[in-house]
Amino acid sequence: MESNGHVLMATTGLPGSHTLAVYRKHGGYEALAIALSKTPDEIIDTVKRSGLRGRGGAGFPTGTKWGFVPKSNDKPKYLCVNADESEPGAFKDRLLLAKDPHQVIEGTLIGAFAIGARRAYIYIRGEFAHEASIVQAAIDEARAAGLVGKNILKSGFECEVVIYLGAGAYICGEETALIESIEGQRGEPRLKPPFPAVVGLFGCPTVVNNVETLACVPHIMKRGWEWFAGIGPERNTGPKLYGLSGHVNRPGVYEAPMGISLRTLIDEYGGGVPGGRPVKGVIPGGASCPVLRGDEIDISMDFDSLTRAGSLFGTGTPVVMDDTTCMVRAAWITARFFAHESCGQCTPCREGCGWMQRILWKIETGRGEERDLDILLSVTDQIEGNTICALGDAAAWPTRGFAKKFRDEFLQHIREKRCPLGGGSLH
Amino acid sequence: MAVVKLQVDGREVVVEKGTNLIEAGKKVGVFVPSFCYHPGLPVVGVCRICLCEIEGRPKLVAGCATPVEEGMKVITQSANVREARKAVMEFLLIHHPLDCPMCDKGGECTLQDYTMMMGPAHTRFTFEKQTWPEEDVGGKLILNKNRCILCLRCVNLCKTVAGQDEIAVLSRGEETYIGTVAGRKIENEMAGNIADICPVGALTSKDFRFRSRPWELKPVGSVCTLCSKGCNTKVWYHPRRNEVVRITARENMDVNQWWICDRGRGAFWGIHDPNRLLQPTRRQGDATAPTTWGQAIPAIAESLRAIVERHGPSAVGVVASGELTNEECYLARSIFRDGLGLANVDVVERPQPPVVYPKFTIEGDRNPNTRGARAIGLAPGPRGLGVADMIRAAAEGSIHALVFLRGGPLEQFGDPQAVARALGRLELLVVMDPMPSPVSGRAHWVLPGVSFAEREGTYTNSQGRVQRAPRVFTLRGDTREDWRILQDLGRSLGVWMHVDAGPQQIFQRLAAANPAFAGLDYTVLGDLGAPLAAASADVAVG
Ligand SMILES: Cc1cc2nc3c(=O)[nH]c(=O)nc-3n(C[C@H](O)[C@H](O)[C@H](O)COP(=O)(O)O)c2cc1C
Ligand code: SF4
Ligand code: FES
Numbered sequence: 001m002e003s004n005g006h007v008l009m010a011t012t013g014l015p016g017s018h019t020l021a022v023y024r025k026h027g028g029y030e031a032l033a034i035a036l037s038k039t040p041d042e043i044i045d046t047v048k049r050s051g052l053r054g055r056g057g058a059g060f061p062t063g064t065k066w067g068f069v070p071k072s073n074d075k076p077k078y079l080c081v082n083a084d085e086s087e088p089g090a091f092k093d094r095l096l097l098a099k100d101p102h103q104v105i106e107g108t109l110i111g112a113f114a115i116g117a118r119r120a121y122i123y124i125r126g127e128f129a130h131e132a133s134i135v136q137a138a139i140d141e142a143r144a145a146g147l148v149g150k151n152i153l154k155s156g157f158e159c160e161v162v163i164y165l166g167a168g169a170y171i172c173g174e175e176t177a178l179i180e181s182i183e184g185q186r187g188e189p190r191l192k193p194p195f196p197a198v199v200g201l202f203g204c205p206t207v208v209n210n211v212e213t214l215a216c217v218p219h220i221m222k223r224g225w226e227w228f229a230g231i232g233p234e235r236n237t238g239p240k241l242y243g244l245s246g247h248v249n250r251p252g253v254y255e256a257p258m259g260i261s262l263r264t265l266i267d268e269y270g271g272g273v274p275g276g277r278p279v280k281g282v283i284p285g286g287a288s289c290p291v292l293r294g295d296e297i298d299i300s301m302d303f304d305s306l307t308r309a310g311s312l313f314g315t316g317t318p319v320v321m322d323d324t325t326c327m328v329r330a331a332w333i334t335a336r337f338f339a340h341e342s343c344g345q346c347t348p349c350r351e352g353c354g355w356m357q358r359i360l361w362k363i364e365t366g367r368g369e370e371r372d373l374d375i376l377l378s379v380t381d382q383i384e385g386n387t388i389c390a391l392g393d394a395a396a397w398p399t400r401g402f403a404k405k406f407r408d409e410f411l412q413h414i415r416e417k418r419c420p421l422g423g424g425s426l427h
Numbered sequence: 428m429a430v431v432k433l434q435v436d437g438r439e440v441v442v443e444k445g446t447n448l449i450e451a452g453k454k455v456g457v458f459v460p461s462f463c464y465h466p467g468l469p470v471v472g473v474c475r476i477c478l479c480e481i482e483g484r485p486k487l488v489a490g491c492a493t494p495v496e497e498g499m500k501v502i503t504q505s506a507n508v509r510e511a512r513k514a515v516m517e518f519l520l521i522h523h524p525l526d527c528p529m530c531d532k533g534g535e536c537t538l539q540d541y542t543m544m545m546g547p548a549h550t551r552f553t554f555e556k557q558t559w560p561e562e563d564v565g566g567k568l569i570l571n572k573n574r575c576i577l578c579l580r581c582v583n584l585c586k587t588v589a590g591q592d593e594i595a596v597l598s599r600g601e602e603t604y605i606g607t608v609a610g611r612k613i614e615n616e617m618a619g620n621i622a623d624i625c626p627v628g629a630l631t632s633k634d635f636r637f638r639s640r641p642w643e644l645k646p647v648g649s650v651c652t653l654c655s656k657g658c659n660t661k662v663w664y665h666p667r668r669n670e671v672v673r674i675t676a677r678e679n680m681d682v683n684q685w686w687i688c689d690r691g692r693g694a695f696w697g698i699h700d701p702n703r704l705l706q707p708t709r710r711q712g713d714a715t716a717p718t719t720w721g722q723a724i725p726a727i728a729e730s731l732r733a734i735v736e737r738h739g740p741s742a743v744g745v746v747a748s749g750e751l752t753n754e755e756c757y758l759a760r761s762i763f764r765d766g767l768g769l770a771n772v773d774v775v776e777r778p779q780p781p782v783v784y785p786k787f788t789i790e791g792d793r794n795p796n797t798r799g800a801r802a803i804g805l806a807p808g809p810r811g812l813g814v815a816d817m818i819r820a821a822a823e824g825s826i827h828a829l830v831f832l833r834g835g836p837l838e839q840f841g842d843p844q845a846v847a848r849a850l851g852r853l854e855l856l857v858v859m860d861p862m863p864s865p866v867s868g869r870a871h872w873v874l875p876g877v878s879f880a881e882r883e884g885t886y887t888n889s890q891g892r893v894q895r896a897p898r899v900f901t902l903r904g905d906t907r908e909d910w911r912i913l914q915d916l917g918r919s920l921g922v923w924m925h926v927d928a929g930p931q932q933i934f935q936r937l938a939a940a941n942p943a944f945a946g947l948d949y950t951v952l953g954d955l956g957a958p959l960a961a962a963s964a965d966v967a968v969g
Contacts, residue, residue, distance in 0.1 A: 169599070171599075186596065191470070191471075191472045191489070191492045339600055339601065340600055341599075341600065342599065342600040342601070343599055343600070343603075344577070344596075344598070344599045344600045344601065344602070344603030345471070345473045345577070345579075345596075345603070346472075346473045346474075346475055347473070347474055347475045347476075347515050347518050347519055347576070347577075348475055348514060348515065348518055350518075350577070350600060350601055350603060351518035351519065351521055351522070351601060352518055353600065353601070354600065354601035355518075355521060355552060355554075358554045362554075375551050381514075382510075382511075382514030382517070382518065383514075385486050385487060386475055386478060386487065386511050386514065386515070387475070388472060388473070388475075
């Protein structure tokens with residue numbers, strides 16, 4: 001399976017990679033058979049030991065999350081696959097859905113078996129209608145082959161896999177908003193606790209996992225936790241998909257181990273910056289992650305290293321910006337996104353995001369004053385930690401990151417009353 | 428009941444498991460601000476003004492959404508908490524129009540109060556504010572979205588109490604707004620409560636808008652008299668104008684929780700109905716003329732006596748009503764049944780279908796005190812006639828005099844034409860009522876009683892709970908409280924010789940005489956009422 005040294009993308013380049021035949025030819029669904037021969041507790045323990053951390057952004061240990069689901073059977077349990085991938089910069093799950101849906105389905109079935117779920121929902125963002133049709137075809141194929149539905153692989157295990165299409169809201173990627181959405185409600189995050197593992201979909205214990213997280217699971221089953229834990233730095237293990245975009249010669253999704261250097265990713269995988277221009281800044285893991293300066297990119301791409309550096313690993317999808325990029329404008333675009341996507345239920349996020357966006361636009365268009373920068377930073381403080389869900393934080397962090405890391409550039413906008421990089425108009 | 432012990436700002440407090448931090452704080456006098464939290468609605472935790480610190484936890488928590496835990500140490504006064512609250516206040520005000528001087532909520536607005544208490548004095552928001560036009564959303568409510576803080580109380584009230592989704596949250600982000608869906612209007616009869624619980628001036632009552640400032644008013648705890656539920660209310664009296672300008676809900680967990688229906692909320696219009704009867708009148712032939720109490724009462728007493736003497740007590744009937752207070756019922760019973768020995772005494776009942784909402788029922792009996800009237804024995808005595816038979820007897824000529832203690836439409840007694848003919852045959856028709864009606868229009872004597880707000884009294888609701896409604900004010904005019912009219916008549920008839928100062932004393936007599944009311948007095952009733960003696964199955968004495 002590892003012909004090109006890849007795990008998650010081992011077959012994604014092959015013709016027909018999305019079909020059951022190609023998937024099976026390369027060992028597909030063998031992991032499911034292995035899993036079904038074990039007890040759920042054994043599987044959870046294996047995943048725990050592998051060190052797998054959620055690829056949806058928060059990096060929560062997957063085995064631990066599964067372990068939170070009550071063992072009692074008085075209520076049905078659900079597994080939700082989070083395929084809402086909507087953060088600017090992130091596009092790695094999309095590749096798996098389009099090119100290797102069976103890998104995701106197999107991981108989903110193993111996860112469902114481990115937590116005792118007989119029904120799994122794949123929540124796909126509405127814009128991925130094409131990918132959704134591919135996944136649906138894969139589910140149909142799998143059902144026809146006895147891999148989905150009743151008595152899977154004649155083991156007695158039963159699991160339905162159902163696609164639920166979102167309607168175009170980033171917030172529905174937040175796990176409790178995703179649950180509300182599947183229930184047919186407005187996509188608004190819930191108050192926590194209770195956490196979904198206890199009270200989730202339809203009031204029942206529920207696990208929400210990212211697409212890539214689940215895609216890792218079959219490999220752990222087949223090759224053992226030791227193999228997985230041996231890849232990448234301590235506590236940040238396994239193979240990883242990196243979605244590289246922005247000012248690089250070869251943007252795209254690349255597979256590399258956790259802990260690869262950001263510079264290597266940009267220079268070797270992405271082929272460097274066009275025209276050999278210098279890197280001015282990198283948003284390392286999706287729009288919610290604070291920007292790094294060009295001189296900070298000799299950093300290990302993993303959860304802990306980026307947190308230590310004052311940023312976040314997020315979904316591991318760097319956006320590279322060269323020296324022609326206006327950082328105020330980048331900040332404004334980011335803030336505008338979050339303001340647009342805020343669900344609007346809680347005060348600090350609803351009001352604060354719009355305010356940040358206005359201030360940033362004011363500065364970018366040369367109308368800013370120095371005190372606007374102070375107000376901007378204090379607004380980020382006033383949002384952070386005071387909201388229902390992490391979208392508020394996700395909006396505050398990058399704004400603060402841009403304003404602090406590129407303070408001089410902000411001040412230059414204010415002093416010169418214009419965008420020094422020639423931006424400042426709507427287009 | 429499991430209890431939990433914790434500390435709030437260093438003060439020890441023991442509360443029921445599941446209590447939230449706001450309620451726990453209340454118990455020891457620690458104030459935690461709140462906009463969206465309402466004890467009668469689901470916890471949504473959206474406004475974030477209630478953020479509190481818990482020792483050992485890195486993040487602030489929403490006090491409304493956090494249940495107490497054993498040994499928890501809650502801090503509501505740290506720098507972090509103050510900063511967070513200030514932040515929320517600032518955020519809520521950035522698009523707010525700050526139009527307190529022309530906003531109806533002024534004086535009873537949580538946002539205004541909190542701004543004075545902890546809000547920023549200046550705004551740092553220099554951008555154009557979002558604005559929205561005002562809108563009639565039905566339910567006698569006007570929506571001003573500029574002032575809305577999206578606490579969702581209105582949406583959740585309609586959803587959970589009334590079971591309706593006429594009003595909803597729409598759009599998202601800072602464009603989020605509250606609105607009716609697809610051109611609908613709010614139609615449920617609980618909607619008026621929204622004006623009570625909207626913490627700002629976003630949804631205000633059409634009936635109250637621009638009529639006065641709350642600080643000009645005197646709120647008086649009262650009881651609604653529009654159905655047998657007996658919701659607790661506040662009657663808001665404007666002393667300068669001598670006018671009741673609104674009625675709002677008053678919490679009583681045993682009766683109406685926090686809510687009242689829109690009929691009860693609108694009851695003050697009836698008090699000031701321009702058609703109110705304001706003077707006793709006497710009809711002779713086709714001529715109706717004003718008279719005085721001093722002429723009317725002795726004259727009525729004399730006529731009644733004369734008819735009883737000539738035709739016997741069965742020639743007289745009394746048609747009472749569940750609108751009378753317990754005291755008035757007791758007087759009526761004492762005077763007419765016990766005193767004059769009449770057996771033809773009854774109460775009109777006109778049940779309608781109840782209006783049932785998920786968390787509130789408007790009772791089918793649209794009178795406040797039918798149960799009290801029955802418990803007191805306002806019912807036919809031995810061989811006595813009920814209401815319908817009395818009318819029939821009047822038509823046949825065997826009843827010569829009828830006393831109506833409240834009138835009303837003729838249909839409630841049968842075929843209106845037949846009833847009119849029957850009433851027309853009477854030698855004596857007396858009606859006591861604050862409002863004119865087809866019955867009083869045919870009366871020889873009309874005695875203008877007063878509305879619930881102008882007289883003191885108690886009512887027994889359908890659950891058998893006795894509740895007090897004090898006198899709020901007196902309307903100009905020559906009206907008289909119903910209990911006074913009855914007492915005066917009783918004295919003139921020589922059958923009620925007590926000179927009681929007021930309903931409180933009459934209630935004492937009732938409680939002493941009637942086992943159902945045994946043990947009750949004003950102290951026991953307090954502000955929230957008390958049930959009839961448990962053992963009593965409301966057996967009428969008599
Ligand atoms: C605003 C917001 C948007 C999110 N969007 C996504 C998403 O599109 N995909 C995803 O997997 N996780 C997303 N998450 C994270 C999920 O809440 C959740 O942590 C994740 O799905 C858990 O899966 P994992 O443990 O496998 O990473 C989002 C979180 C927030 C706060
Ligand atoms: S932080 Fe934003 S997105 Fe999250 S619940 Fe609050 S308003 Fe909604
Ligand atoms: S009162 Fe707690 S969030 Fe509104």
